[in-house]
Amino acid sequence: MATHPHTLAPSTRHEEAPPTPLPLTLLLAAAGPLAAGACLTLRLEPADIPLGAASLAAVILGLAALMLPGLYISTAFTGVAPPARHVLRAALDALGATGLLLLGLSPALAFLVATTTSWGAAFTLGHLVVGLASLIGLRTLYTRLFTPERALKALPVYLIWALITLVMGWRLFFVAFDNIQIQ
Amino acid sequence: MSATTAHAPDAAHHPDPQHALTLIDLLLRDRKAFLLRIHAGHDLPAIARTMLLTAAIAAALFGASLGFYRGGVQILYAALKLPMVILFTAAICTPASIALRKIITGRVDPQRDIALTLASLALTTLFMAAAAPVLLLAVLLHIDYHPLILLTTAACAAGGLAGITLYFGGLQGERLTHRFAFGAALLLLAALVGSQMSWTLRPYIVRPRTEDIPFTRALEGSLLEAVAISLRSSLGIYDLEPYENLDADADATYEPAELRRRR
Numbered sequence: 001m002a003t004h005p006h007t008l009a010p011s012t013r014h015e016e017a018p019p020t021p022l023p024l025t026l027l028l029a030a031a032g033p034l035a036a037g038a039c040l041t042l043r044l045e046p047a048d049i050p051l052g053a054a055s056l057a058a059v060i061l062g063l064a065a066l067m068l069p070g071l072y073i074s075t076a077f078t079g080v081a082p083p084a085r086h087v088l089r090a091a092l093d094a095l096g097a098t099g100l101l102l103l104g105l106s107p108a109l110a111f112l113v114a115t116t117t118s119w120g121a122a123f124t125l126g127h128l129v130v131g132l133a134s135l136i137g138l139r140t141l142y143t144r145l146f147t148p149e150r151a152l153k154a155l156p157v158y159l160i161w162a163l164i165t166l167v168m169g170w171r172l173f174f175v176a177f178d179n180i181q182i183q
Numbered sequence: 184m185s186a187t188t189a190h191a192p193d194a195a196h197h198p199d200p201q202h203a204l205t206l207i208d209l210l211l212r213d214r215k216a217f218l219l220r221i222h223a224g225h226d227l228p229a230i231a232r233t234m235l236l237t238a239a240i241a242a243a244l245f246g247a248s249l250g251f252y253r254g255g256v257q258i259l260y261a262a263l264k265l266p267m268v269i270l271f272t273a274a275i276c277t278p279a280s281i282a283l284r285k286i287i288t289g290r291v292d293p294q295r296d297i298a299l300t301l302a303s304l305a306l307t308t309l310f311m312a313a314a315a316p317v318l319l320l321a322v323l324l325h326i327d328y329h330p331l332i333l334l335t336t337a338a339c340a341a342g343g344l345a346g347i348t349l350y351f352g353g354l355q356g357e358r359l360t361h362r363f364a365f366g367a368a369l370l371l372l373a374a375l376v377g378s379q380m381s382w383t384l385r386p387y388i389v390r391p392r393t394e395d396i397p398f399t400r401a402l403e404g405s406l407l408e409a410v411a412i413s414l415r416s417s418l419g420i421y422d423l424e425p426y427e428n429l430d431a432d433a434d435a436t437y438e439p440a441e442l443r444r445r446r
Contacts, residue, residue: 097286104282107275108376115383116405136286 022089025096032099032106032133033057039110040126040177043119055176056130063172064095067165074161075145080154082145090144098137105129123177127170134169138162203233210234210306218353221302227294234301235270241308242266245338246387248315251322252331253389257396264384264399269308272377273300280369287365288357299353307346314338328390335388382406 020028037056041048068091075081082090109129113122142162146154206229209217221230246265250258277297285291314337321334347370354362384399415421 100282101279101286104279105372107278108372111275111376112379112405115379115402116408117402118405118408121405121408140286 019093020096022092025092028097028099028103029061029092029095030057030099032102033060035106036102036109036126036129036133039106039113040122042110042113043116043122052177056173059169059172059176060098060130060134061095063165063169064091067161067168071158071161074157075154078154078157080146080150080157087145090141093144094137094141097140098133101133101136102129105133126177127173130173131170134166138165202229203236206230206233207237207305207309210302211309214306214349214352217302218299218349218355221295221298221353222356224295227298231294231298231301234298234305237305238269238301238308239266241305241312242269245308245311245315245318248318248322249335249387250389251319252328253391253393253396255396257389260396260398261387264387268377268380268384269304272373272380273304275376275380276369276373279372283365283368287368288361299350302353303346303350306349307342310342310345311338314341328388331388378406382409 033056034053038049038053040056041052044052068087072081072084072087081087109125112125116122116125142151142154142158146158206217209220221227242265243262246261246263247258249265250261277300280296280300281291281293284296318331318334318338321331326334351362351366354366357365382405383402386397386400389396
C-alpha cells in the first residue's frame with residue numbers, strides 16, 4: 001500500500017491490530033488519569049479523592065492541549081508535519097495509550113498506596129506510574145505522527161518538544177499533588 | 184508426539200477430574216504441547232480453571248509446610264495466606280498485563296493471557312509444593328529459623344524461575360523486542376506488587392516460642408520503606424521520631440516497630 005508523505009503513519013510500522021475506535025480512545029484518555037489520580041490520593045481524606053482524580057486528568061489533558069499546537073507549528077516549520085487533523089487524531093491515540101496504561105496500572109497503584117503509611121512513598125509511586133504512562137504516550141504520538149521516511153528528520157524537534165513537555169508535566173503534577181497534601 | 188499429547192485433544196471435551204489431571208500432567212511433562220494448546224485457544228476456560236485450582240492447592244500445601252515450624256493454628260494461617268499472596272498479586276497485575284500487551288504489541292487476548300498467567304503460577308506453585316517435604320524434614324530436624332528462611336527462599340526462587348520460563352515461552356510468536364519489553368515490565372510490576380502483598384499478609388514462618396499468633400501483623404509501612412530503613416540503619420542513620428500522620432512534616436521519619444517495643 002503506497003503511503004502519501006502526509007498520510008498518517010500506520011498504527012505501528014509492523015503487522016499490527018487495527019487502531020482503537022475513537023469513542024473508546026476518548027474514554028480511555030479520560031478514565032485512565034481519573035482512575036490513577038483517585039488511586040494516588042486513596043490514603044488521604046475522602047474529599048481529596050475526587051480532587052486527586054480531577055487534578056491528574058487536568059494535568060495530562062490540559063498539558064496536551066497546551067503543548068500540541070507548538071509541536072504542530074515546529075514540525076510544520078521543519079517540513080515534517082502531517083495535516084492538522086492527523087496530528088489531532090495521533091494526539092488522541094497517544095492520550096488513549098496513556099489512559100490505557102494508567103487504567104491498567106490503577107489496581108496495582110491503589111494496592112501499593114493503600115498499604116503504605118508514607119505520603120512520600122505514594123507520591124514516588126505516582127511519579128513512576130505517571131512518568132511511565134507519559135513516556136508511552138510520547139512514544140505512541142511519535143509513531144503515529146511520522147511516517148518511517150520522516151521519522152528521523154522529525155526526531156530532533158520532537159525530542160526537544162517532548163523534553164519540555166515532560167518537565168512541564170512533572171512540575172504541574174508536583175504542584176497539583178503537593179497542594180492536595182497540605183490542604 | 185508423546186502419549187500424553189496424543190490423548191490431550193480427546194480429554195479437552197471431557198470436563199472431569201481426569202481432564203484436570205491430564206492438563207497438569209501435560210504442564211509438567213510436555214510444556215511445549217501445553218503452550219501450543221493455549222496459543223491455539225483450545226479449551227481456555229477449562230485450562231484457566233484447572234490452573235487456578237492447582238495454584239491454590241499447591242500454594243496451600245507449601246504454606247502449610249511453612250506453618251509447621253510454629254505448628255498449631257499457624258499451619259492453617261499460612262496455608263490460607265500463601266494462595267492469597269499469589270492469586271491476589273496475579274489479579275492485581277492482570278489489568279496491567281492486558282494494557283501493556285495492547286500497548287507494546289498492539290494486540291489483546293485476555294483469555295489467552297489469563298490462561299498463560301495461571302499456568303505459570305500453577306507451575307511455580309507445583310515446584311514449591313514439591314519442596315514442601317524438604318521443608319517438613321528440615322523442621323523435624325529442628326533446623327534454625329534463618330536457614331529455614333533461606334531454604335524457603337530457594338524453593339520459591341526455583342518455582343519462580345520455572346514459572347517465568349514458561350511465561351516467556353508462551354510469548355513466542357511475538358517479536359523478540361516486544362517479548363522482552365512486555366515480559367520485563369510485567370515481571371517488575373509483579374515483583375513490586377507481590378513483595379508488598381507478601382509483606383502485608385506476613386507472617387508465614389513464626390518462631391516456635393511465639394505465643395499469640397496474628398493472622399496478619401499491623402500495617403507498618405511497605406516492604407520498600409522497611410528496606411530503606413534497614414539500609415539507613417546499616418549506615419548508622421537511625422530514625423527515631425514517630426510518624427503516623429500522613430499530613431505530618433515531610434522531613435519527619437517514623438519509628439520502626441522494633442525500636443518502639445524495646446522502649
